[in-house]
Amino acid sequence: MKVQVFRWLPLLFFLLVSAMVPRVGGSWRSENSREDPDSKTRWGNQLPDMLVAYYRHHGVHSLMLVVCHTDIADSRLWTLWQHFNLNDFYVQVSTATSLRDLRHVDVLDDLKDAPPPKSFHANNSTHWETSFVLPMLPYKMGVLLLEFNSECALNLLRWSAASEHNYFTTNRFWLLLSEDPADIDLLEDPEIFIPPDSELKVLHYEYKDGNFSSSLIDLYKVAAWKPLKKKLIGHNIRNRRHIVHALQHFGSAITYRQNLEGIVFNSAIVIAFPDLFTNIEDLTLRHIDTISKVNHRLMLELANRLNISYNTYQTVNYGWRQPNGSFDGLMGRFQRYELDLAQLAIFMRLDRIALVDFVAETYRVRAGIMFRQPPLSAVANIFAMPFENDVWVSILMLLIITTVVLVVELLFSPHTHDMSYMDTLNFVWGAMCQQGFYVEVRNRSARIIVFTTFVAALFLFTSFSANIVALLQSPSDAIRSLADLGQSPLEIGVQDTQYNKIYFTESTDPVTKNLYHKKIASKGDNVYVRPSLGMERMRTGLFAYQVELQAGYQIVSDTFSEPEKCGLMELEPFQLPMLAIPTRKNFPYKELIRRQLRWQREVSLVNREERKWIPQKPKCEGGVGGFVSIGITECRYALGIFGCGAAASFFLFLFEFIFKHFKQVYRIIKGYREMQR
Secondary structure, eight states, X not given: OOOOOOOSOSSHHHHHHHHHOXXXXXXXXXXXXXXXXXXXXXXXXXXXXXXXXXXXXXXXXXXXXXXXXXXXXXXXXXXXXXXXXXXXXXXXXXXXXXXXXXXXXOOOOTTTTSOOOOOOOOOSSSOOOOXXXXXXXXXXXXXXXXXXXXXXXXXXXXXXXXXXXXXXXXXXXXXXXXXXXGGGGGGGOTTSOOXXXXXXXXXXXXXXXXXXXXXXXXXXXXXXXXXXXEEEEEEEEOSHHHHHHHHHHHOOGGGGOOOOTTOEEEEEEEOSOTTTOOOTTOSTTTTSSHHHHHHHHHHHHHHHHHTOEEEEEEESOOOOBOTTSOBOHHHHHHHTTOOSBOSSOEEOOHHHHTTEEEEEEOOOOOEEEEEEOOBHHHHSOGGGSSSOHHHHHHHHHHHHHHHHHHHXXXXXXXXXXXXXXXXXXXXXXXXXXXXOOSSOOOSHHHHHHHHHHHHHHHHHHHHHHHHHHHHHTOBOOOOOSHHHHHXXXXXXXXXXXXXXXXXXXXXXXXXXXXXXXXXXGGGGGGGEEOHHHHHHHHHHSSEEEEEEHHXXXXXXXHHOOHHHHTTEEEEOSSOOOOEEEEEETTOTTHHHHHHHHHHHHHTTHHHHHHHHHSOOOOOOOSTTOSOOOOOHHHHHHHHHHHHHHHHHHHHHHHHHHHHHTHHHHHHHHHHHHHHHO
16 A cells, blocks of 8 residues: 655644754754753653664664644654654654544555455544555654554554554554553453564653653564563663663564464465375375475474464465456465465465465476487487498498409409409498308409408498497487477477466467477367376377476386486476465464574475475486387388388389380380271
8 A cells, every 4th residue: 555645743833843943053953942841751851862762773764653642742742753853764743633634645555456354444433544554665664652542542553453454564663652551451452453473562651750761561462362462671761772772682572472372374275186196294196296295394384383273275276367357276265365374385476466475485396398318310310320421431432442453353363253243333232231242253362352341341330230229229419408399309298287388378488489389289288198197108209298397206216217217308498486385465474474484494494395305306327228129210211221222123123124125015005006096
């Protein structure tokens, strides 16, 4: 809520005096600024200094001075206002009259998406609307209420404690002044809920026999129906040094408020896979609803530390905005104010911040596309890879030289041979393929050529075969980015969760959008599968699966063999927000919960649960060895060569057949034409 109400001076007296006072030497001086006897009798000389020291100790520089009692002398108010002003405080003054003036209040409701239920009901006698509207400020603010034993002051406290306002927060330092210690009993009113998150104190002062003394008391309630808790911060405080010493010794008020006496909070937990869910403590299926299980342990520790319990509701959906503006699932319950907090963490999104307050982050979930790098044989011609280019050139030169030498042997040898010149090509190619030769060579020189050719071919063939075996078992590095994945032959599946469908459509990255429209959206709902099925398809084929990496790691550890764990890759199409514990808006215990969850992180309880419940990426310990089945994909180039050879042989056979029987075919065609005439 935002307010545009400027109440610098509550009385016309303040305005007139402010206009008449000359500024001398950097301070204000006037006749009315002299010490008033009534001010000394009622407040003493020390009180203004003590108030300045109190707020400076808490780091407050903006102050709201509320005066509900009309019998407080203007001179005393002027003394306070002047003292704060001279100490660089920004002061706004509200009186009983200005609090009832609603004409200049401009309220912009920040909770229009989920307006809280009203607990303050005006009746124009003890409850009435006021212009006391405090905006949600990021800095600290002080509220000084003078003499709170009036109907105006009590109405103001009821108004501030209402659930739709909740002005008692950690960054608003309330200080109530009173001369009668019995006034504290007025705060027992159940409608004045001073929560454990509040910073409200009462300063009881008295001036007797020329001596000023005061007591500072810390107040809060465990719940609205619980009795008021009181703790004495300091007694016989007489000056600013005393009050600073008392506050330093007292420390943080919230550290004294960690026992909530067994109160029950409405909470909820999400079980996204109820058909697979067994127990919230089941470690054997820790990849099922991991977010709920790991955060549940933190919330149990929180309940033990704060002595609270939960009335837990179960839902199957985290909650997403619907076309009509409402939310379903968990967020829908928060929108209807059915819950106080959740027993798990959810993604921090802008549309959810309007409904809940996130008190502390816990873990980060990574949702990546997991895949095994395709075999090298699937993306490259492994039959051309065993040798470098210079080796292939050397082999070609060996074939040519061997052929030429054998032809020279046939031309000039004194011995006759049963082979023709074209047989030399068959011999050389057969030697390279380890096929032998069908012609007997009689002379020694030709036999030496045959022997050396077969020995060289044996070495080359052995090296080639060994490299082929290694390449068949080697994964490739062809896919290094989402763009490569979009161009690869891998099919893509997506884990069947709601946020995957939303974040893919909300992504603004052009590569992710192209991948989504090309390989995911085109398949419809069939692309969304359960993790067990998706990971099995990834293990056995050319398949990529978008999954929560923690769940994927668990399935890999349980079902993949050691060689199959090698070559696993993951790419993140989008960054998921941090997980944080949500509470309803204006929840009066959220600072207490936030500090406890931060404490759990500091003492490594969060890390312990993470190691216990969130699987880590499996290590590749078995290398890439092992049995590898050879399929059509690996043999496609060999089959291609065979097919091309068979086709060339067939066409050559047709050509030879036609050429040999050309005349006979020509006579048949000629006779057929003559018959047509």
